[in-house]
Amino acid sequence: MLRWWLIAWTVLSIFCGQVLASENELQLLARSKFVIENPGLSGQQWRWVREHRLLRVAVWLPMSPPYDITTGLNDYGGINADFLGLIAENLNIRIEILRYPSYHDAISALVNGKADLIAQSGKSQYDRHMLLTRPYSINTPVEVENIDSPSYQHKRRIAICPQLSSESILEQFPGGQLVKFPSNRLALEALMFRHLDIFICDVTTTQYLISQSNFSNLSTRPVYPSFIPVGFAFAALPKNKPWIEVINNILEALPDNVSVEIHRRWNGGFPLSLSEQYPVYTPLEHKWIKNHHNIRVAVVDGNSPISWINASDQLHGIMSDLLTALRLRTGFKFEIRPYPNFDSALKAVESGESDLVAGATQKNIWQHNLLTTRTWLYNSWVMVGKKNARVSMHSPRIVALRDQRPTDWLQLHDDGNVISTDTWRTGLLCVMQDKCDIMFAPLLVADDWLSADEFSGLKILGSVDTAPMRFSLGVSQDLYPLVMILNKALINIPPEELHAITSSSASTNEHLVSAKNFFFDHKSLWISLAVILIVLTVLSSGYLIVLQRRLNILKKSKVISDNANEIKSHFIATMSHELRTPVSAIIGLIELVLKRPQDAVENQKRIQAAWQGGQSLLALIGNILDVSRIEAGKLTLYPCRTPLLPLLESIALLFEGVAALKGLTFYLEMDSELKDDVFVDPLRLRQIISNLLGNAIKFTPSGSVTLRAIHHQAEKDNRINLQIDVQDTGKGISPLAQKNLFERFSQGDNKQTGEGSGLGLYICRRLIDMMGGDMVLQSQPRQGTLVTVHLCLPLLPAAIDTLTGHPAQEIICPDNLQVFVVDDNSAGRMLLEHQFMHLGHHPTSFTSAKALLAYLEHHRADLIVTDCNMPEMDGFELATLIHQHYPETRLLGITADARDSTRLAAIAAGMDGCLFKPVTLEQLTDCIQSLTFTNALPTIRLPATLLEGENGRVFLTLQINELEEMLLWLTQNNGINQPELPSRLHRLRGGLQLLGVPDIEALCIRLEQRMTEQGLAELETALTYLRDTLKLSLQGLKTVLHENGDADAS
Structure with missing residues (x-):
């Protein structure tokens, strides 16, 4: 185990050594800001600075605080950083701090040109023949x-x-x-x-x-x-002499207070003088200091804020800070000896028990035949009395310290009413207890003591009309050299430092702490704290209750969110299957048609199957849109007069064929009293019955499906109770599956999943609810299913035929229309072109709205069909422009967005109608029949004998040439003033008679009889339209001749 620890330590050491061996760039963290008005640089020096905007400073480990400090991972602060920051700010340069593992590595960086400068340099760098700036810090x-x-x-x-x-x-x-x-x-x-x-x-x-x-x-x-203080400077090699000269100018231009501020920031909180002038002692004084290292100092305890001794026998107050400053300048070690009052302290110095008395005034020191130092503090005498008492200054009762009092004033006003005391506390208590009227005290002593709660009833009444007291240090007459040394040290303390020492006297003074019971003295505070705790407890309890409620709400929201996510996942899985099935079938069938064009009979069946797949896909999309409308509460019914019998028969006729294809028997049972008209939405009623029949046929493998419609007598004469039954002999549905059967994406048994989207019954239930009806399902496994729908519908009286005795007028759909189609999708454009050509119109397609607008400047259109969603300019913006500039042109929108809001937006934009994709021929025909075309010209009926083969091409070419010649003549001449116009019109009528356009022919006759500018303009418009129409006919004829192999047709 020890071996593995040694290996790990070795690897870590090697890694750290490699890291430290390389330079590490630090971020300069400067805290001082000062802008020098005139750094004193010459023009050549400014050029050098502009050419060398980067100053690289090398530092090394270990760091030497407070000159260089790294508080974070990559920052560099301290005294050096503050001065470098001032240099960078006033020269507008960037300083790069490079840290090296040792001083020798930093020097090597200077020699190798990797660094330009080092800081905190002195005699040793000078001995290495390096150039130094003037010192920025006296070390x-x-x-x-x-x-x-x-x-x-x-x-x-x-x-x-x-x-x-x-x-x-x-x-x-x-x-x-x-x-x-x-x-x-x-x-x-x-x-x-x-x-x-x-x-x-x-x-x-x-x-x-x-x-x-x-x-x-x-x-x-x-x-x-x-040791002569030399100071720390910046150093560089001779090759970087310009940098040394520039930095010297900056350091010389910095005011002294900037350097003092920087050093005071980093002096550690001690009352340290940063003056370059250090006390200069004579050889005898140095010897005396060496021989008298320990100095016994007599101080008065309880003399706040001048001096007091705490529980740890340590000196605090102004004298503590002053003696520290003196120790720094003399090297003395001060031994503190406390005394109860000034009399005993002064006598201790007088008798030789102590060497120095601190905190006494000059007069008190002289009274005991002691030597005094220079005055280190002047302070005024003040009178302290009660806040609400009226004090008469003729004969007040006065209390004063025995050895510290305004002697000159008392000699003039003393009438025997002065009481002497040894401590400030005793005298102030005397005033508090009404034993005395006023007490004399120095201003800083009075301010400090009156800040205590114990003496809150006292205040400063005013100043004493006498010279201010002068605080000095008292020394025995045998220690005259000590007086001289202390005087030099006191002179060396800057005035602002003495001010800082005296102003920081508001330190902790145990003598000002009241001896009373703390609880009873602050009883109101404890009561307030108890009330606050009770209030906080109540608020905390209430807050916890609110948090618990919010937590419960969040838990419920999470459950709802999880359920919604599960429903969404189920929806995506179901829809992907339901959409993919018809789409894959359509793609596969069309691929077979493209691969085998010679199978005409089979291709017809394949196209029919693809069409059926498209219809099922369209029905699925319709169901999805219905669900979204239902969830948003925007599904609307549009009831109208509807004959029930024809509606039910048409539905039965459709599904009878579907059932026959599956080998099922279809039964239709209808009540004979269903011959009246009712007020209902026929599309939604058809949707309900079709969904129920479609499910029955889908889940019935064999047997029969029955559609039954029964009429029941309603409670009111003007309503009808309609019962619709859909019954099958299929698999049936278990009771467990029936519970959620009418929810979204719900189907029968799990084994049936994938055989539908699960939306049909949900939509049926919601539609029936909106119609005020209900639906009941009865089913048992293997016994079939019966779905019963009850609707109470308004009964309408028989319609009165107002046109009785008049032959019905046949609605004729206008043909030969000039139709402009705009769609950025090529497949959509091609479909619309062929559909309009099939209906007998002349379509012209455009890929963008801008192309259409440019074409409209020179051509007219009867109908414009535009896609609603296009890049650059959509159909709504195009409709607005068409409605403004071409108000007589009809405009029709086509969109795949089947929301009602899209249709309303199209109507608001100025469209005459909006059709949802896919658009059928029947829908186009119905829409065109509903429009009025004010600019449409009569249909051209060309003689059949003139359109046979080559005759047709020659005839159309001659007629087009004649029309273009007439149009050119009308453009170049003012027809009203031309005498040859009647003859030209007469010649033109001959061709118009052959073309079968009697309206244009009648217009020519009227112009022959009476010329008008309006008539000529109408003629020019009609001839232009006729020419364009003939050109389209000629192009179609050429195509036919080319397909038949007639080479001459070209």
Whole structure:
């Protein structure tokens, strides 16, 4: 097992080594933004930047926070990144960060031209003859030690950061042993656990790591005296000198506050000064610091926010932050000694028990014959009193600290009413208990204490008219060098840092916590929380109930959805079978007709069988559309006067032949009283009876099928109770199968599945329900089936023949119409052309609506037949244009979309009618009979003797030439003013008589008698139509002559 672990570790190590051996591009993550108005670049330098818009910066492992930090997988942040971001922003270039596994790999990348620049460079890079920019960060070195370790003179194990020179360090620590660590963080961890004696690194890195890792037992101090802060810079090889010069200009143009902001962002939260000016101490002062490393500091406990000691005996407050800043600048280790009041603290320094008093004012320090440092804080005196009390300033009762009070003011106003106290808390309680009227306190002390709930009844009454108090540090007269050192350190602290120290005094102060019982002090809070919890409980319960209801609804919806999916799958499976069966039969039969054209008799049977298959396919599609209409609630009945007897006889006649083909006996039993007319939808009634008879014949292998119609007396005289029975001697249906027989896609027994779509009975049941009737099924296995339909239909009186005594007028279908057919489908166009030719019309086909519109500009049409769904311009848009520009032209739509909405849309677009595919000859004839053709010309009846063989071709050619000559003359001349017009009309009438067009001949006679422009226009239109018709006749005659082998016909 151990061997396998070793093999896996080896493979992983090799893989990681290969990954790290190559460069890894990082994403620059800069946080600083600043636009330099004038970077100070010359024209030549700007050209260099424009030509080299990519600056490649090499970085290496391990990273050195806070200068370079990788927080994510591929980002690069830190101080270096912030300065690089400013350079990229102001030069408008892209910076590419390339990370290498080691420093030597990064230098090799510079030498090989894979990188242009490195950051965080100093003396070691300068010694390698590399070019450096001006420093962007001052890397002031500091010593880091463990405060629990002995004095540093005995330290032997030393670690340094890579940027410092080991030779210089070892000179300061004779006999020291240099210990190397992979990273600065590991070195600090070793120091924390006393595996190291001292660590030397730059102050920014040190303070950042101490703060981030919470190394509370580590402290820092400056390194003396030989380390001169040089700073970190960008470095490049001499060949990239232009980059160094350009970056130098950018760094010089950056304001100081930008650099301060960047470093303050990464200083780890310590009150660290980033000023380039570091305290300059004399050799004697350095020696004194070395000999007096530990400084005993006397502070007053409970002096919030100046100083207080917490439960862990740690100093907090302004003095804690100030002493930290002083330690960074001096190297002192401050030993905190708390005292109950300023008098005892000052006496401790005076007697030599402590070296330094912190948090006292300058006057208090002088009163005890102590030396003072520079003032580090000015603050005003204020008066604190009760909020609602009226205080008289003539003789107020005053309370003040014994050793910290506005002495000058009290000397002028003291009349013996001043009470002395040792702590701020005692004095404020004195005011709260009405033992005193006002208390004197510094402004920052009053603000801090009055923020506590305990003293919510007090407020600042006003300021005291005296000089502000000056906070200083007090030192024994025997320690004069300490005063000088502290003064230099205080001067080195920037004003904004002192402001930050004093403004952050609102820290946690245990002295401000009330000693009262917490529950009773916040009884209203607890009651509010209890009410909130009760309300939340009720709301949660209600929400859970709502969620449960929603979950139940979702479960029901899922069941419904699953059922719908199952029905859809069943529908697809059933329809694919029902559609594929007739389609495959039609394709196979037509293929046989194409392969064997010589079998005329058999082909006729095959075409008949294919036609029957198409009819069954059409019926199936009709059933599907009916189901969709039923589900959408849009199935509509169209009742009208219907004679029952002829309807039933026609249905029986049709299915009698179907039954005979299967060898079944068909019986028709009809009541003799069914001779009246009823008000019913004949198509839907036929559909019901046909479905029932079709099922009976389909599932009856032998025996008989009976259609029975019985009349029953209705309760009302104007209605008839009709009972229709369909009975067979077939297989019968089991009781279990009868339960779902009238549902969609439901059939009889499972073994019958595949013998129908299962829609017929469902549609019948819904149609019967819509007619107000009912249907009953009685069946037993092997005993046949009886389906009974009961309908109560309105009875209509006998129709009165208003044309009695007049011969019936025969409806004559107009022929010889000029029909334009538009369809993008070639098969559809061919079918319509042949159908119209069979009906005696002259069709012209077009593949698009645009082609038709262009043709209509020069030709007229009696009828336009268009497909409703076409690319570019559909039939509805075409109908709108035809209705606008050619209102007298009739327009008929053809569509495969059998929805009622499509038919209504066609009528709304201006069509005269809309037929659903497939369109039969009978439907075309009926539709044409219903239309009125105002522009249709009389039918041309050519003499039979003139159309025989070659005579017909010659005759038609002569007549066409004569017509074209007349049309050309009418176009070129104004006929009304031409004297030869009557003779031309007379000559024209001779040919018109032979052609058998008396209407055009009569028009010529009228024009001979009286010339009119309207008459000439009508004549020109009629002659144009006659010419086009004769051309079609001539073309047909030529085709016939060519098929008969008459070579001369061409």
